[in-house]
Amino acid sequence: MSELRRDPVIGRWVIIAVERANRPQAYVPPEKPRSAGVCPFCPGNEHMTPPEVLAYRPPGSPKDGPGWWVRCVSNKFPALAAEGQIRRHGDGMYDRIDGVGAHEVVIETPKHDVSPGDYDQHEFQEILWAYRDRALDLARDQRFRYILIFKNHGRTAGATLDHPHSQIIALPIVPKRVQEELAGAKTYFDYKERCVFCDIMDQERRDHVRVVESNASFVAFCPYASRFPFETWIVPRRHESHFRDIQKNDLTLLGEILGHTLQRIKTILKDPHFNYIVHTTPCDQGMLPHYHWHIEVMPKLTQVAGFEWGTGFYINPTPPEVAAEYLRGVEIAAASPETPHTPQESVLPAPPVPTPTPTGR
């Protein structure tokens, strides 16, 4: 089992994979690049992953067979173990927690070679529904305090498989950055009696130099103190503290604005590697007047990692006003007609007979 360990100075928790214990050789690049091999996320290879915990597929089509358009499975190499109780231990002056949690993969599409910048908005909506369904389900487990939803696109952003996927990690602690956001937002609220994110959106919509796009429910903008070139945040206009409470109409509009944002980034930056992260309220808390969920999209364009990691200090060579101007300038491809997503829209012809899975893996 892995361990969560706490830095005694900073208070930051990290996951240490005690059992896996990668030796130095694991980090030395192989002489020859590994061959691509068979993709475990492609339709027909469902037996190569752990069983699905959720899939959107035609009614009646068999579990762990093809036909799905979004599929969620446990991570085959999870950072945290699903079974066991959360136990806290002392280790002299140090603190650790047994590495209990959940680590799931959302396979976003049956298509292997597609960039998220090219999804249509229906595809994005279905992915967002999967995030929400899994977040709701995991939040029911009393052991978990935070559900982290994020996507790594491309090797330099941390993806180890090319087939488009996102990850969901359920944690027995609240990550440091989320704690800081909650604390910062609380301090602002105590002083102003207003939500800092609501105020940010008011100012962004008034200044209009950093806004990339807005619709009836969301604003996409490059934040005033962007750490990274072309960093873009998507924030709901109405004050909501939990992503999981999103309304159906809002989710439709979120799919649209997130899709457009990734399309803009793909167009002007030639399909860069990127990360996005859903920032939301810890799952054991109710509605908070001071915290406002949102999505942060961070293209991976600069190689200045260690210094920033070590100091929390960032140098951004592209002002957000300039980034927003470029992003706004992208012509968005016409959306496909707005029809509800039905099994017939599935990008694969629904195969009537699932591939047999002889090994039963």
Next chain:
Amino acid sequence: MSELRRDPVIGRWVIIAVERANRPQAYVPPEKPRSAGVCPFCPGNEHMTPPEVLAYRPPGSPKDGPGWWVRCVSNKFPALAAEGQIRRHGDGMYDRIDGVGAHEVVIETPKHDVSPGDYDQHEFQEILWAYRDRALDLARDQRFRYILIFKNHGRTAGATLDHPHSQIIALPIVPKRVQEELAGAKTYFDYKERCVFCDIMDQERRDHVRVVESNASFVAFCPYASRFPFETWIVPRRHESHFRDIQKNDLTLLGEILGHTLQRIKTILKDPHFNYIVHTTPCDQGMLPHYHWHIEVMPKLTQVAGFEWGTGFYINPTPPEVAAEYLRGVEIAAASPETPHTPQESVLPAPPVPTPTPTGR
């Protein structure tokens, strides 16, 4: 002039290069790799850098000519402007400061193709003296609150030039990570009336599973909650809050243990890219009973950047106990005889006539 901008939620300051304003094209990799060209840090090319602010060179050898063994110059493309007053501005609800500071480069050696893992300890001592001399000098400027000393080794660690160099940035604010360390250390001190770093070293020396090496003045160990595989901290045994106050004998031993640490990392991880950062007390503060300066060395082995950046959450697949065992196992090359560094030791034959610098750049 660049700007320092403050994130209104987290309170993190970032430098935004308003004038430079890199366009999207700046981030798209060129079709052909840029040719290496002439190295501005090599001896004989001193005219290609701004004038030196410090150099260790044979007595009488001319400024901005060859003969030096360590040379410090202003960064040709500084993140912050040297001239001007620190002015704070409001921008609606946002806060910014004029981008005033210093940004210097320490050219560590005249040798272009050498890895810091191969420096002898005299070379390291001279580099450390240069850090200290520049830190002391910059701290005299009342506008600066923090002197950040760090090294990026290799492209993926953020280095843009191959010739070995470190950087020093003088800032009008204290970086967030340093603030957090100071606050965390203060909280511990208020509770225990002991320095948290002194306690860490006591436990590390007792447990001895994470210690890599120790000498009369320093301990090198892999921290209990390491974020990165093979992360190693070097901490002075005696409580000292400012790096700049280091004693001569201690600096000799620091050169030795830092050299050994980089040699160990180079040996077992095949010369990986890495960063190290000197963590010290803000320059306008005196001796603090709760804060203890140290150096954090972080090999750049994993590609999980954006997620960690965004959440402050780290997954480390190599426990520090395993990393320390491997690092301890490296046989250290015999040190050259312990003699004081003199001009005769300079790795270059001292050229009697400096290269003329016709353009005067």
